[in-house]
Amino acid sequence: MKHSIRLELIPEDKYSDYRYNVIFQAYKWDPQVGDNNTVSKHVVILDPKTVEQLKSWAEQLSSETMLMEEKLLKNLSLAKELGLPDKIRNTLGHTLNYNRNKHVRLMRFDFHPTKTGWAISEVNSDVPGGFAEASVLPEITSTYFDGYRPAENFANIMVEAFKSKTKAVANIAFVHATAYSDDRQVMQFLSDHFMENGMNTVFAAPDHIKWINKKAFSIVEGNECEIDGIIRFFPLDWLVSLPRTSKWQGYYDCETVSCNHPIAILTQSKRLPLIWDKLDIKIPVWKELLPETKSPKDVNPQNTNWIYKPALGRVGEGISIKEAISKKELLEIEKFARRDSKNWVSQQMFESAPVKSINGENYHLCLGVFTIDGKFAGFYGRISLYPRIDSNAEDISVLVSKESV
Amino acid sequence: MKDRMNMYKIWAPDNVLWTQWTKPVLFASLPCNNNDGNCELKTSNADHIHMFDYNAAVIVDLPGKESVDEGLVLAQCGYRPVPLYNGVYGNSKFSMIVDVQGIAEALQEGADILFALNIRADAPPVFLLDSNRMTGQGKEPGKYDNRWCVFPQDMPSASLLLKNGIQKIIVRSARIQEDLAHILLRYQNQGIHIFLCNNDEIPKELKVSKPSLYMSLFYRFKVTLGLSRNATGGFGAVIPEPQIGWSNRRYYGYG
Incomplete structure (x- = not known):
């Protein structure tokens, strides 16, 4: 639209x-x-x-x-x-x-x-x-x-x-x-x-x-x-x-x-999108509007089109948008997300x-x-x-x- | 009697750079009292910092209303007081963990004094903190927990201070508290000289010790998390040390 x-x-x-x-x-x-x-x-x-x-x-x-x-x-x-x-x-x-x-x-x-x-x-x-x-x-x-x-x-x-x-x-x-x-x-x-x-x-x-x-x-x-x-x-x-x-x-x-x-x-x-297909219900609008979401361990680290988010995040903190944070912060977030992937999620980045x-x-x-x-x-x-x-x-x-x- | 907004406008005029950092919390929550308008400026023990220095900012970190009084004394010397009190006024003096009634009254009375002073718009700032912000007494259930911390984002950045000619900071306090150290070390690392002045001593330059979680992405988060660990739903008495490894770190919060 x-x-x-x-x-x-x-x-x-x-x-x-x-x-x-x-x-x-x-x-x-x-x-x-x-x-x-x-x-x-x-x-x-x-x-x-x-x-x-x-x-x-x-x-x-x-x-x-x-x-x-x-x-x-x-x-x-x-x-x-x-x-x-x-x-x-x-x-x-x-x-x-x-x-x-x-x-x-x-x-x-x-x-x-x-x-x-x-x-x-x-x-x-x-x-x-x-x-x-x-x-x-x-x-x-x-x-x-x-x-x-x-x-x-x-x-x-x-x-x-x-x-x-x-x-x-x-x-x-x-x-x-x-x-x-x-x-x-x-x-x-x-x-x-x-x-x-x-x-x-x-x-x-x-x-x-x-x-x-x-x-x-x-x-x-x-x-x-x-x-x-x-x-x-x-x-x-x-x-x-x-x-x-x-x-x-x-x-x-x-x-x-x-x-x-x-x-x-x-x-x-x-991390909800990682399990929603197991719920056996129709959620067409969620699927239309939310970018593709994966576990961090399923994303190629070299692929820069994905961002990391903590499972229970707060006001944008901990989100690895490279245009918005320092290189150091980016590396630190990526390290945590991969090491502790069950508490993080990866999402395909949209271009605002x-x-x-x-x-x-x-x-x-x-x-x-x-x-x-x-x-x-x-x-x-x-x-x-x-x-x-x-x-x-x-x-x-x-x-x-x-x-x- | 001034209403809260008009009192805030006196302390935080919109044509002054530094007053943009003035915290509205206490102004917005305090009861409006009548005062007789016969306010007297208090005296101070720290004569050494009353030599106005255009290149210096001051951080007053004294208990309760003493901090407001000191700020007003410095205002007479040409500094611009900037209240950073971030604790809420509870239902009554006796139900608050940190008694901010003295500060609230001093801000109300001080508005008259400040209004009468002709402080330059480009005057260097004196930031006002309550050194009792984390040390309230009587934390029993039912008490209103209004403790608070000062965070780096509560004050201007080092680059902005330097850009506006501030090359040194004088802390008027008995000691440097842990939360303030996070801010001062950022300043020091950017080339701003830090001095400590206690009562009648001559300000001494100091090297700020590195506090725990310094420059950590998770510092504010951790402090806030410390807040949740307190039974009264408020900040802990000290900034919490990391208790879990990075690998077990979680993020919590709301949007």
Whole structure:
């Protein structure tokens, strides 16, 4: 499909206020990373037809992903090949009573415009980020331009998803690494939005939740209560590192409405494509949009068209895109991937098609497309001057043109 | 009473290079208090670094509000204070592991002082850190864990400092903490001279010791992973040493 993407500059006289507003209204507490300003001076404009196509793909991908999870749950022996920590694999049996209708299922699919059309690099299935960016940035920037509008508001859809599965005035726990401000900013944004919509919220570290008869209870000082819903921004891979006294296994079989339920770990692994043919289900959109994926040991080391990714990777770290990292880093990643191939994956590299700004700079774009319970829930845009989207990338507002370009 | 954004704007004006590194976290989470506007500039023990040097940046790594006070003293000498506090203000003074209330109040009061100063846009920076950032007390369940570390990406690169004429860095602290050593050694390796100044001592040039995991691709990841190992969901008290071999290394995280 042809890309209908444009970059527009935020009016120069508006940018300063925009950046301050992004920091305080969108809880962007890391507006500077190293020497890079991470609040883009641009917005990305999508054509309505492009939006419809991305929505359709994301919803189909979400449906296929949930099918794979449920199929995997019945064939947990296949999970051995996903590169999951032993403690997680040994706990997956606790999830057998999982019922998707009782939880809120959130995913973010990362789309990239390439020289041969759109491709996806991955699904962030466990704890995707970019909530405020998908909700607030378009609302602010849409006031700067005529003829462009925000897409769906992520935060509003998230609130509605919880309201449909909990009581009207529910107690929602925001579980995160409380000392990590990058995480706190995400949680605080969403918590404030939930409170504005009549819900009670609790900020909690993972071990601030206790389990009684498979129900969650908060032991946070001053906020001791039964919890009706959990929004977890603490990766499952980290949970297993907590002491046994934290009872982290409770998340796996709890009946409290969870986002995401730990079943998500089954599709969080980048090694999922290595086993999906064994699941005996149709996943045509995944196969159309994800570049070919192999075990590192099945790739010729001399072939430079393949990149390596850790099975449970994070914000672009550890991905061996040679244009984006030093030779030393490249060699180090390749060495680890080959030596520890069961925890890594190789993927055929796609050639990102950069989008030219009005100043003539070429930016590589990643459009995170959220789905909540299988339905489209907004865009999270990031751009970078080099073809890897990592922590140095700029957050960019995504707007939709009211008419086709 | 200033709102949070206006207070942040005073500490982080957008026409100043170095204030782009100002961390919004504490500003965004602190309660807004009324103050009487009669703020007094505190005195300092470190007279030796108050000789303004256009080629020097200062890193103040002192406990709690002392760091803000010292930053404001240096602001009067012509430096531009840049708060790098990255810990969240918890629900109350007593529920936080690291008590940041003193810093929060000092930032609020200091905004008035700073607003009245006429600091040049190209003034050299004084970066402000809380030396108690990893040493909070009372880590029992239910406490709000707001400990934090400073990472290389929280500060300007050596090349940018050099490009802007900064040739030496004076650390105003009793000692160099491990997380700061990761940053200082990068600077030192690029030719920036590092000095340490404790109280009334004359700043002494020092050779920064190589910290564990220095320049490792996995440093930030490892520290963050250390965070997850803590029962309260926060950082560990020290930067964790590698405990598994490279061959067993995993990546964890979210997108």
